[in-house]
Amino acid sequence: MGRRLIVGNWKMNKTASQxxxxxxxxxxxxxxxxxxxxxxxxxxxxxASVRRVLPTDGRFVLGAQDLYWxxxxxxxxEVSGPMLLDLDCRYVIVGHSxxxxxxxxxxxxxxxxxxxALRHRLSPILCIGETLAQHESGLTNxxxxxxxxxxxxxxxxxxxxxxxxAYEPVWAIGTGRAATALQxxxxxxxxxxxISTTWDAEVANGVRILYGGxxxxxxxxxxxxxxxxxxxxxxxxxxxPQSFAKIIALASSETQGFS
Numbered sequence: 323m324g325r326r327l328i329v330g331n332w333k334m335n336k337t338a339s340q341x342x343x344x345x346x347x348x349x350x351x352x353x354x355x356x357x358x359x360x361x362x363x364x365x366x367x368x369x370a371s372v373r374r375v376l377p378t379d380g381r382f383v384l385g386a387q388d389l390y391w392x393x394x395x396x397x398x399x400e401v402s403g404p405m406l407l408d409l410d411c412r413y414v415i416v417g418h419s420x421x422x423x424x425x426x427x428x429x430x431x432x433x434x435x436x437x438x439a440l441r442h443r444l445s446p447i448l449c450i451g452e453t454l455a456q457h458e459s460g461l462t463n464x465x466x467x468x469x470x471x472x473x474x475x476x477x478x479x480x481x482x483x484x485x486x487x488a489y490e491p492v493w494a495i496g497t498g499r500a501a502t503a504l505q506x507x508x509x510x511x512x513x514x515x516x517i518s519t520t521w522d523a524e525v526a527n528g529v530r531i532l533y534g535g536x537x538x539x540x541x542x543x544x545x546x547x548x549x550x551x552x553x554x555x556x557x558x559x560x561x562x563p564q565s566f567a568k569i570i571a572l573a574s575s576e577t578q579g580f581s
Contacts, residue, residue, distance in 0.1 A: 326573040327553035329361040330560030341368035342375045351567035358573045361385040361413045369409045385413035391434035403442030414439045417449040419492045429472030447486045448473045454493035479525045487531045488555040494535030503544035506533045510550045539568035
């Protein structure tokens with residue numbers, strides 16, 4: 323078991339000043355992250371403000387919620403890899419279900435975004451997951467693998483190693499209805515198996531696979547206790563510093579338990 327990864331996706335929440343206040347309080351509560359990588363992903367408008375108040379010891383790093391695959395140009399409303407890199411972003415979320423559901427983004431575009439992130443030394447976090455209808459129809463593995471292979475198409479083994487996968491069942495996001503740890507483990511095993519067969523076992527073993535979907539301080543324990551779950555992509559709970567601090571503490575204690 324390597325270092326866990328905990329990602330806080332703020333979504334469209336917090337102004338720049340509110341983001342500063344959140345990070346200051348989180349830094350007061352979380353004084354060390356020796357065995358866990360913690361990523362904060364505020365909205366684009368808060369990235370610069372949050373960067374200014376990040377602890378200088380590196381206990382938290384910046385992530386972005388999306389990017390465009392071109393470096394610059396007439397793409398109104400978009401943000402590029404070089405722009406994120408200039409703000410000291412280290413990670414970027416790609417393929418979130420809300421991008422698929424509300425904005426019509428597709429696997430081909432996500433694949434380009436993953437490539438753009440890697441090209442600019444940003445670590446992409448590729449999100450994949452099935453809807454409730456697909457879940458109830460027994461299509462979970464089919465949907466997840468289609469999205470996985472679509473998002474990672476044409477990547478080299480080295481590029482795969484630099485990519486994180488986040489399994490987020492759509493039916494669990496923002497609903498309060500998280501998957502069970504056993505359900506998450508089964509899907510994570512399927513994901514790792516397909517990475518192994520498409521690339522190789524060494525690559526598959528090195529890729530971090532996160533669980534996301536209504537993760538809270540109350541339910542994170544069983545997920546983080548699993549050797550098949552390498553961390554969590556946290557939504558609403560990351561907006562509460564005390565709740566997010568508890569999730570980070572759980573990840574840290576579980577990592578030490580498996581070392």
